[in-house]
Amino acid sequence: MGGPGFVESMIFENRSKPVVAAIHGVALGGGLEIAMACHFRIATREARFGQPEVKLGFVPAAARRSGLPRAIGPAKAVEMIIGGEPIGRMRR
Numbered sequence: 001m002g003g004p005g006f007v008e009s010m011i012f013e014n015r016s017k018p019v020v021a022a023i024h025g026v027a028l029g030g031g032l033e034i035a036m037a038c039h040f041r042i043a044t045r046e047a048r049f050g051q052p053e054v055k056l057g058f059v060p061a062a063a064r065r066s067g068l069p070r071a072i073g074p075a076k077a078v079e080m081i082i083g084g085e086p087i088g089r090m091r092r
Contacts, residue, residue, distance in 0.1 A: 012037050021038040021041045023042070026086065028052055032050065032051065036071065050085060
């Protein structure tokens with residue numbers, strides 16, 4: 001339980017219709033994971049995304065799956081996963 005792709009396989013993978021994440025505010029840690037598991041993500045200009053758990057020494061779940069680099073590009077993904085600082089709207 002909790003391995004790579006866990007959220008997708010348990011919640012969204014077998015849906016007959018696409019799942020859309022509407023983000024207004026922050027999506028940090030698990031919130032980002034849920035947003036990444038959705039088929040589409042729509043964010044306001046003020047939206048912030050991050051993996052702050054890296055500052056505590058934890059490897060974020062997004063780092064174990066390839067969806068984050070595909071969604072925002074490798075450079076932004078590395079910045080988010082290594083730095084732990086929230087970034088602005090993920091636009092590739």
